[in-house]
Amino acid sequence: MSSTNLIPKFLILFILLVFGAGVAAYCQDTGEKIKELEEKIKYQQQIIDQLQKELEQIKQSMITEQVQKPAEKIVSTSGGLFGSANLFNPNISLILDTFGYSSNLKDKDLEERNIPGFIKEGIHHRKGMNIHAAELYMFAPMDPFFNLYATIPVTEEGVELEEAYMVTTSLPAGIQAKIGKFKSGFGRLNIQHAHTWNFTDQPLVYRAFMGHEGINEKGIQLTFLPKLPFYTQVGIEALAGENEILFGKDAGGLKAFSAFAKTSFDVGDYGTILFGPSFIIGDTETDSIEEDHIFRGDTKLAGLEFTYKWKPSRWKSFIFQTEYLWRKQKGNIEDTNTSDVSRLERTQDGLYLQGVFQTGRWGFGARYDLLEPFNDRYKLAGSDVSFGDKPWRASAMVEFNPSEFSKIRFQYNYDKSSKNGKVNNEFYLQFIGGIGAHAAHTF
């Protein structure tokens, strides 16, 4: 029984042993595998950590790279100094200046309404609607050395070349040259275009001494701006001298010469003062003084200007501006009917004072003109002559600016500039508007 019982026991034991060994072997095998796996996982974790680190670095370097990469220029969006216009087209704008005019005088009287002793020319415009001009204005840098400007007013009479000049941009030491046809730097208002004036018409003294176009001549101008703590500009000009009132159209060459200086400094946070003298001299041969008379000689014109501008914000400003002009003429005056020649020597002067207050889109202004405030006599053929009454005019204006590009202005003039005693009550309703390139404004 025992032996027969033993065999199965051994068998069981054997089986158990084998099985146990197998299990042990299996267990050992799994343990190793787990270890192996653990190591693998550890290794992979390392790789992941490494990768994460690298990724972080890449991210970081991408941010810094984005920042550090040479600041690239986005050329297409950079408009350049003169604005967004195409590089190869000049900046062009068109300014329309039109006004309605009314007066107590008849058109025929207006045509003859001269300023005796100053100019024989009457008033240009008529009662009713008038087009001052549709003015083409073009400007652009020409090359690294010059900028070019042209003003071409188109009027009902035709096309005119008002201004066309180049300005140097590369001369050293604060020197700049202007060459072509341009408005002289003489005085304050002369250089400004009519549509930028604070009043519809020019001051009496400008009309009397320079005519309605001002001093606008072919020539060369040199200006100098030294590096001073405050603004001081000096300028000289050699001009053709074709202004009909001052010099006369006939002569050739350069026969008028001017010099001017302007100084400016700021007063307080919002105020600016600009002032300076101007001087122009030239040969004269003109029939503009009186009907059927020709004056031959020389003319000196001197001016003093003063402007105070207070502008605390875009919506509020006050401007006070005045100019005093003084003219001396020496020569002979010839009666073209009788050929009589007599010696003429005369000194005349004139001034205007104006103030403009702006609030919001509204502007209010007043102006006073006076001729011969200090000099109202002259010597004709050796004897003193006086015209008596001093010509004067008072003006009031209200304007509304719907936007930066448009203006509506109403102006009234009480004009006593004619010697015949007749008052001219003038009313203007003016509309000014510009389209095209945005031209920068001078002070």
Place this chain on the structure above:
Amino acid sequence: MKTIMKLIFCILSILTFSGKLFAQVNVVATLPWIGNLAKLIGKEKVSVTTLVKTNQDPHYVEAKPSLIVAARKADIIMYNGLDLEIGYLPVIIESSKNPAIQPGKPGNFDCSQFITPIEKTPSADRSMGDIHPLGNPHYHFSPSNIIKVARGMAEILAKIDPSNEAYYRKNFREFQSKWQGKITQWKSKNLAGKKFVAYHWLFSYLADEFDFQIVGCIEAKPGIPPSSGEIKNIIDTINRTKPNAILVNVYSPKKPVEFVTKKTNIKSILVPHDVGSLPGTDDWFLFMDRVIQLLSEV
């Protein structure tokens, strides 16, 4: 007479060339933020003159002679570009008679050359107001663009003043690390999802970068005071969209803003439009701190 002329000539030439004796680079900046950025990059190697005052509307500035004389003395002029200064800067630069700052020269530095403009309107005309077809010019509210401008400034200063190249680069790196810290700080303020109405289109870059919305502007057409119809429209928009606040700045007209706030019961907050325009905003970081703070509080 001759000696007097000689004397005058001597004095003028001394005055003209004496500027060169000082080692500092003479930077003229149009806007306060540009001047501040130049100072942060150039530090004591630059002297900075800023043309536009901190309380001034940068769209409308007079080309005063004092600004021309400042530009006369500049080694470099730095400007916002995108036509913002079109009404005065061309006159200042040409009248300065300073060849160093003319267009095309290294001394003529248009900050917008480095930025990516938004709100470009190539088909704009002026019936839409005084619009800038090249894009919204108020990118100084945009950190991602400002860092590029700062880098450009470091590069141009290094070019103009090569002896201090390392100095400018070091200052830029300092600026950059401060900038990186600030970005995280600003982003954490969480402006995302907010809605605002503004007086003028000043905040578009900020809204883009910080993920909030400008639902409309009181000044519907840039540069033109709003008409009564336009005010009615913005009141409707406010009632419909319920913005968090109306953003105004020191130069926006008070009347229309007061009217809109009264009608809608949405309050207006005074936000600095540029560096230094409100007390305690004297550098670009402080300015941005204040802007983000103000917007996050409502």
